[in-house]
Amino acid sequence: MHCRIQLLVLLGILNAFALYDENLFIVKLSNDNFKELVTKSKSIWIVEFYIDQCSECHKFSKHFSQTAQVFEGIVQFGAVNAEENIELVQEQDVGKYPTLIVFNGPKGLPQVYTDKREVKALTSFITVTIYALVNMKLNGALYPAIFKSKFTDDLNESNFQDLVLKSKKMWLVVIYAHASAECVRLFKEWDFVEQELNGIIKMGSLEAISNYLTAGECKLFGYPTIKFFPRGRKKISFGITYTGKYTAREVVDWAFSTAAETNPLPKVVQIKNNVDLEDACSQKRMCIVAFFPENNVCSDDCRNDYLKSLEILNLEFKKQFWGWAWCEGKTQPKLEEALKINDVYPCLTAINLRTNKYAISFDSFTIENATKFFLKSVLSNDLKYLVKKDIEIVNVDYWNDQNNHISKEEL
Ligand SMILES: *[C@@H]1O[C@H](CO)[C@@H](O)[C@H](O)[C@H]1NC(C)=O
């Protein structure tokens, strides 16, 4: 028995020696020296807990030493052989190996590192941590939120649950770090994101370092990480991660196409009153309104053909998150006046109800022509005219086609 213990200790020493013992950049930490060196220190410490029979630990050791070398004289690096220091392992609640824990960071509490175990990710994480600590000392607070502005909620660990997860609305959340140039650059274009999304998709920003618990649950893919939370009941794991380029335009397009994917296809509604228009368009990126010729010129078949085309276009442009509506010519005089339609039917309009801008096409109403109009004028945001305010929507009868409704099979 006695002999076996000695052998184990000996083996342990040999193995530990192999991993970090001769390393000049990594301090060997133990039950005995941990308090003195780490806990009582004011320096940031990056501490690895490892065991000898762990291939991941061996793989990681090169990355760890290289990172330690980079931060020599700036940040302290230490390693704990878990098998020899059970007390420390229990104290820090370490359950798997390797585990990296940051001590004396900006929040004081030990923070487990969860990103990739390689030099680049670890280096950028440590840089962000130093930046946060410096800000903490300078400003007394971690730092001001950079994405905070009129329509973007400043999220944190205390309000994330109430604001985002308990909300039934769609949310776009950007998780960012101050030291990330990509985040700073995206923030410069954030006005555009707000202008496009406001009123449709809620926006929030979460600073990752001050809120590392929530940020960690979001499973970060570097900074910024952008998540879309669909309408309805939410869990943090429901967030859909953006993987495109970090430009405002592309983020907005993605947000709307993800909104479209996670919502049912909108109905094409007849504008019979204010409520219809509101239902079809108020929470949409654009409102497509078609004006069909009057009943005496365009009978049921004619109108059904138009409606069928609208349905097809609705499906084709689903990703845009537009609302779709139609009315019979001359039935909404104020709306027609505002849009300068002058009794020319059919015509197709695309109205942005939030900016009061619109585009109009008087080309013959075919799928091909409408597609061209959408691509050329609407998607390139070539909206020239300003809609007059105070448009009165008249109550009209529901159009009841004698030839029945369009069946879904025909689409
Ligand atoms: C979180 O944000 C709210 C505002 O929404 C603020 O009142 C609160 O103090 C913040 N909490 C923390 C811990 O920063």
Ligand SMILES: *[C@@H]1O[C@H](CO)[C@@H](O)[C@H](O)[C@H]1NC(C)=O
């Ligand atoms: C498109 O509209 C133009 C102008 O009204 C018309 O001359 C043309 O025939 C239409 N094209 C198609 C394919 O319907």
